[in-house]
Amino acid sequence: MATTNYDLAEIKNGNGIVHTHDIREQDFGMDAPPRSHISLTQIDAGDMYRLGKKQELNRNFRFISIMGFAVVLMGTWEGQLSVSTFGLIDGGFGGLIWCYIGVFTGFVFVYASMSEMASMAPTSGGQYHWVSEFAPKECQKFLSYITGWICVMGWQTGIASIAFLAGTQIQGLLVLNLETYVFHRWHGTLLVIAVSSFSVIFNTIAAKQLPMVEGLVLILHVFGFFAILIPLWVLAPRNSASVVFTQFSNNGGWSNLGLSCLVGMLSPVFTLLGADSATHMSEEIKDASLILPRSIMASLFLNGALGFIMLVTYCFCLGNVEDILGTKTGYPFIQVFYNITNSHGGASTMTAILIILTVCGCISNVATASRQLFAFARDGGMPFSPFLAHVKPGWNVPVNAVMISLFITICLSMINIGSTVAFNAIASLGVASLLSSYILSFSCLMIKRYRGEPLPPARWSLGRYGMLVNGISVAFLSITFIFSFFPLATPVVPSTMNWNVLIYCSAIIFAVGFYFLRGKHVYAGPVSIVKQL
Numbered sequence: 001m002a003t004t005n006y007d008l009a010e011i012k013n014g015n016g017i018v019h020t021h022d023i024r025e026q027d028f029g030m031d032a033p034p035r036s037h038i039s040l041t042q043i044d045a046g047d048m049y050r051l052g053k054k055q056e057l058n059r060n061f062r063f064i065s066i067m068g069f070a071v072v073l074m075g076t077w078e079g080q081l082s083v084s085t086f087g088l089i090d091g092g093f094g095g096l097i098w099c100y101i102g103v104f105t106g107f108v109f110v111y112a113s114m115s116e117m118a119s120m121a122p123t124s125g126g127q128y129h130w131v132s133e134f135a136p137k138e139c140q141k142f143l144s145y146i147t148g149w150i151c152v153m154g155w156q157t158g159i160a161s162i163a164f165l166a167g168t169q170i171q172g173l174l175v176l177n178l179e180t181y182v183f184h185r186w187h188g189t190l191l192v193i194a195v196s197s198f199s200v201i202f203n204t205i206a207a208k209q210l211p212m213v214e215g216l217v218l219i220l221h222v223f224g225f226f227a228i229l230i231p232l233w234v235l236a237p238r239n240s241a242s243v244v245f246t247q248f249s250n251n252g253g254w255s256n257l258g259l260s261c262l263v264g265m266l267s268p269v270f271t272l273l274g275a276d277s278a279t280h281m282s283e284e285i286k287d288a289s290l291i292l293p294r295s296i297m298a299s300l301f302l303n304g305a306l307g308f309i310m311l312v313t314y315c316f317c318l319g320n321v322e323d324i325l326g327t328k329t330g331y332p333f334i335q336v337f338y339n340i341t342n343s344h345g346g347a348s349t350m351t352a353i354l355i356i357l358t359v360c361g362c363i364s365n366v367a368t369a370s371r372q373l374f375a376f377a378r379d380g381g382m383p384f385s386p387f388l389a390h391v392k393p394g395w396n397v398p399v400n401a402v403m404i405s406l407f408i409t410i411c412l413s414m415i416n417i418g419s420t421v422a423f424n425a426i427a428s429l430g431v432a433s434l435l436s437s438y439i440l441s442f443s444c445l446m447i448k449r450y451r452g453e454p455l456p457p458a459r460w461s462l463g464r465y466g467m468l469v470n471g472i473s474v475a476f477l478s479i480t481f482i483f484s485f486f487p488l489a490t491p492v493v494p495s496t497m498n499w500n501v502l503i504y505c506s507a508i509i510f511a512v513g514f515y516f517l518r519g520k521h522v523y524a525g526p527v528s529i530v531k532q533l
Contacts, residue, residue: 065215134441134448159405
């Protein structure tokens with residue numbers, strides 16, 4: 001094979017040091033897919049060389065398409081309508097709005113920290129790779145392995161969770177339009193399977209069109225926002241500004257109002273979480289070390305602005321909270337749409353926009369979960385790793401990982417037939433998993449900074465503010481992580497218990513046990529093949 005030289009552009013790291021590398025294609029491992037089939041920039045080639053990875057996936061994503069990918073998966077303004085129930089119970093109008101501002105501010109620091117790490121190491125592995133590369137040597141392998149399992153389980157359950165959200169919204173529409181319709185759990189299970197199967201099509205057969213689809217869905221995301229917002233502004237009755245911004249409530253029965261607001265804080269957390277999805281698509285982004293961090297921050301500010309406007313509007317238009325929370329549709333926003341339009345058709349059309357965007361979010365979730373699974377298997381972290389990490393030449397998509405993700409979702413959806421409480425407990429694993437993976441990643445980076453050890457080059461760097469930003473991120477995430485295990489109300493009974501703490505601890509125990517049983521013998525961690533430049 002002929003040798004091709006890549007003259008990598010100069011890159012500054014956080015300390016201002018400049019590196020110039022000359023990379024040969026034979027070292028990079030480009031012999032399987034020809035360069036003409038997988039296009040990548042010189043800097044992408046340099047990043048893959050430093051990370052010790054072979055380019056197997058197509059780099060079809062650009063700034064707009066990958067931003068659309070993250071924006072739609074986060075679904076912030078849509079989520080404000082879907083999961084506001086938590087905040088309305090714990091905190092009320094004032095709690096929802098002021099906690100949103102606080103949570104958004106916290107996530108600015110979180111995603112700034114993540115963007116820098118993504119620029120240093122733009123790999124589909126994301127958090128577990130960062131932990132492997134930045135953790136102290138004595139615990140690199142163990143912490144990386146546990147983080148990998150946490151992320152895999154979190155994103156896999158996330159598919160079931162978002163598909164269930166879309167399915168139950170469809171059921172809510174049926175309740176609104178058909179007086180004879182009765183909620184059945186098996187209906188929800190079939191809808192979960194249908195939504196996730198539809199999402200898999202876009203991640204296999206139509207995978208080459210996925211970037212274009214994400215760009216179009218970004219447009220729908222913005223236009224859909226106005227399609228919902230304008231009727232609310234024009235048709236809905238208004239609460240007063242004093243009620244919206246200063247009225248707090250403690251319907252959860254907590255000991256004080258402040259604690260109630262902290263429990264209700266999970267409403268905005270749910271809707272602002274997940275921008276790391278773009279990091280797991282790193283190896284499919286052109287010029288990833290620069291485009292990726294920019295898209296993460298852009299998705300946060302776009303979604304944050306749209307989400308805040310929708311939240312304030314929703315609080316002004318909500319009406320009587322107790323009546324809205326008691327709706328038979330299961331979703332207060334569906335009842336609000338019907339109340340303001342006084343039309344089944346109007347309410348159904350507005351709700352259909354949210355359902356379509358939720359399904360599109362599931363498409364992004366399947367892509368994220370499958371790439372995370374593929375990457376961890378590629379590093380030997382999963383059972384049957386060679387099978388899960390296989391990428392068929394010509395497809396350039398981890399089809400096996402995608403199909404296993406579908407299989408896992410179908411299995412999880414069956415739990416809903418027996419118990420919705422049990423299904424929700426497992427599906428909620430994603431929130432705690434992502435939060436803890438962020439905490440581990442940023443903490444390892446802080447340790448490396450504290451010790452004065454050199455960091456990899458970063459084209460998007462926090463510079464001298466890195467330690468401060470990382471520290472604020474960890475503090476914010478730690479508080480959020482703790483409250484992710486709180487139930488909505490007291491006193492707690494089995495049906496209202498937040499079983500997330502049990503599921504999460506069980507997942508950690510399983511990961512630790514599997515590490516000592518198998519992982520420590522076969523898993524070396526990504527750092528073992530990273531080239532120190």
